[in-house]
Amino acid sequence: MSIVVKNITKLYGKQKALDNVSFSIQKGEIAGFLGPNGAGKSTMMKILTGYIPPTSGSAEINGMDIYEKSLEIKKQVGYLPEQNPLYYEMYVKEFLEFIAKLYGIKNPMQRVKEMIDICGLQIEQHKKIGALSKGYKQRVGLAQALIHNPSVLILDEPTSGLDPNQLEEIRSLIKQLGKDKTVMFSTHIMQEVEAICNRVIIIHRGKIVADDHIHNIKTTLSSSHIIVEFSVSISKEKISTLPVQNIEKLSDTKWKIESSHPDISKYLMELAIQSNSTIVSLNKSEMKLEEVFKILTQE
Ligand code: ADP
Ligand code: MG
Numbered sequence: 001m002s003i004v005v006k007n008i009t010k011l012y013g014k015q016k017a018l019d020n021v022s023f024s025i026q027k028g029e030i031a032g033f034l035g036p037n038g039a040g041k042s043t044m045m046k047i048l049t050g051y052i053p054p055t056s057g058s059a060e061i062n063g064m065d066i067y068e069k070s071l072e073i074k075k076q077v078g079y080l081p082e083q084n085p086l087y088y089e090m091y092v093k094e095f096l097e098f099i100a101k102l103y104g105i106k107n108p109m110q111r112v113k114e115m116i117d118i119c120g121l122q123i124e125q126h127k128k129i130g131a132l133s134k135g136y137k138q139r140v141g142l143a144q145a146l147i148h149n150p151s152v153l154i155l156d157e158p159t160s161g162l163d164p165n166q167l168e169e170i171r172s173l174i175k176q177l178g179k180d181k182t183v184m185f186s187t188h189i190m191q192e193v194e195a196i197c198n199r200v201i202i203i204h205r206g207k208i209v210a211d212d213h214i215h216n217i218k219t220t221l222s223s224s225h226i227i228v229e230f231s232v233s234i235s236k237e238k239i240s241t242l243p244v245q246n247i248e249k250l251s252d253t254k255w256k257i258e259s260s261h262p263d264i265s266k267y268l269m270e271l272a273i274q275s276n277s278t279i280v281s282l283n284k285s286e287m288k289l290e291e292v293f294k295i296l297t298q299e
Helices: 041-048 070-076 092-102 108-118 134-146 164-178 190-196 214-222 236-240 264-274 289-297
Strands: 003-012 015-025 030-034 056-061 077-080 152-156 182-187 199-204 207-213 225-230 246-249 254-258 279-284
Touching: 003 041, 015 041, 015 056, 015 199, 015 207, 030 041, 030 164, 030 190, 041 056, 041 152, 041 182, 070 077, 077 134, 092 108, 092 134, 108 134, 134 152, 134 164, 152 164, 164 182, 164 190, 182 190, 190 289, 199 214, 199 289, 207 214, 207 289, 214 289, 225 264, 236 246, 236 254, 264 279
Parallel strands: 030 182, 030 199, 077 152, 152 182
Antiparallel strands: 003 015, 003 056, 199 207, 225 254, 225 279, 246 254
């Protein structure tokens, strides 16, 4: 396991930002840490990277306790904080050299050159950071997070505020990096998780409300939703005679129904036969992650 969090609680004064949170992320996973604003995402990431202590609980990164081995952990973790604090007066190259030297990298100039290539900063490398667009500032932030070649990457909302083109570029960069690193990636945007991650941890009001592979989360919650298409039009009244909780018309022949009855497929076939029809298609619908997110984080 690359990241193991055990029963972490964090209080800011009286406010509980994290409430007994536990999860783990395996080596090689790209895990989306998803939750509405104020859910506790940044707090969790600051604790994992050693910037603030938890009130109680513990965590390990690469098998090392975050308290006991905080310096060693900083060598193995790359962190992109939410506000991506950069020195706007510094030049891109100058800033990255400065960071490389902080980490005691042996050949800093060579490494900066590599980072400029990896993060696609070639055209902008001679500019002051303050003069860069948001997307390029994010690339500089990623470059500083990656310069010491960490095995674990913790990225706090790395794509917020980017335009669609920049979004696409940063997403593919993260996916690329995820191939040989463990990535924990926070966002409040669902599509983001679907585009990048294979695993999702949903947090709401400081508590984990879902933790699974994206596909599992969507199917577990939506197993009672069925989309059925008949060969001829069937009335709502007829469908209402079946054990269904909800019916939604998609077209004269196509309906979305909600039913928790285990034999609902059989009932639908009987209904089709009685109506001199056949079933053209019957699908258990997969809910959009956005819908899942809404259900899990509703007030
Ligand atoms: P997220 O990153 O998911 O938006 P945060 O971890 O930033 O959430 O915040 C979780 C909760 O803790 C919020 O209600 C926020 O206002 C509160 N909070 C965060 N940092 C502090 C702080 N330094 N002092 C007091 N409250 C804080
Ligand atoms: Mg945050």
